[in-house]
Amino acid sequence: DIVMTQSPDSLAVSLGERATINxxxxxxxxxSSNNQNYLAWxxxxxxxxxxxxxxxxxxxxxGVPDRFSGSGSGTDFTLTxxxxxAEDVAVYYCQQYYSTPLTFGGGTKVKIK
Amino acid sequence: QITLKESGPTLxxxxxxxxxxxxxxxxxxxxxxVAVGWIRQPPGKALEWLALIYWNDDEHYSPSLRSRLTITxxxxxxxxxxxxxxxxxxxxxxxxxxxxxxxxxxxxxxYWGQGTLVTVSS
Numbered sequence: 001d002i003v004m005t006q007s008p009d010s011l012a013v014s015l016g017e018r019a020t021i022n023x024x025x026x027x028x029x030x031x032s033s034n035n036q037n038y039l040a041w042x043x044x045x046x047x048x049x050x051x052x053x054x055x056x057x058x059x060x061x062x063g064v065p066d067r068f069s070g071s072g073s074g075t076d077f078t079l080t081x082x083x084x085x086a087e088d089v090a091v092y093y094c095q096q097y098y099s100t101p102l103t104f105g106g107g108t109k110v111k112i113k
Numbered sequence: 114q115i116t117l118k119e120s121g122p123t124l125x126x127x128x129x130x131x132x133x134x135x136x137x138x139x140x141x142x143x144x145x146x147v148a149v150g151w152i153r154q155p156p157g158k159a160l161e162w163l164a165l166i167y168w169n170d171d172e173h174y175s176p177s178l179r180s181r182l183t184i185t186x187x188x189x190x191x192x193x194x195x196x197x198x199x200x201x202x203x204x205x206x207x208x209x210x211x212x213x214x215x216x217x218x219x220x221x222x223x224y225w226g227q228g229t230l231v232t233v234s235s
Contacts, residue, residue, distance in 0.1 A: 001176075040221035042160075049209055049225035050160065061223065093160055097219040101175045102150075102162040 135210030
């Protein structure tokens with residue numbers, strides 16, 4: 001199984017400031033034949049299902065604000081919220097879809113400082 | 114507009130079999146590349162992928178739960194059913210079904226149901 005490790009577990013950021021979440025996979029999720037990283041990011045607000053934010057490590061899902069960006073390759077990935085808004089308070093998960101079993105990170109809780 | 118909705122019992126006893134139904138609309142599970150998966154989330158914990166089924170009947174399961182899980186589809190009813198045998202209190206969780214479609218073999222989940230909380234207790 002590919003183990004996904006997120007850090008930090010939680011972070012508090014002031015409104016308008018940058019939030020950075022890290023995700024590390026136990027093996028590469030970069031598929032050499034198409035040079036794509038099989039890594040997605042989700043946002044989950046309390047009482048709601050997860051919402052897909054980013055796939056292929058850096059492609060924003062339709063309708064996702066451009067303050068959300070994804071980067072990284074191979075085994076190390078980052079989700080950045082460039083200017084935190086009140087509605088961004090949530091838990092964020094990374095997920096690899098390189099191989100089964102599909103696996104998620106443990107989640108990072110983002111709060112307002 | 115794609116929607117999915119989970120249904121099933123909210124309370125099951127230990128050792129019983131859980132049957133959950135995902136009823137969806139806005140897409141067809143006969144369309145090439147489409148899949149429906151099941152993911153669960155124990156209270157206050159992270160997401161755990163369970164199983165998925167493709168338009169072509171290909172099935173994949175979490176190895177740790179493989180012996181207990183069965184996923185099936187009924188395209189005429191637009192439903193996917195997950196059964197989990199020998200339920201235990203540690204299986205208490207919110208169970209989500211979700212849609213995926215894309216060029217990856219296991220595309221990420223772009224539409225999710227609201228989830229259904231299943232409690233396992235005697």
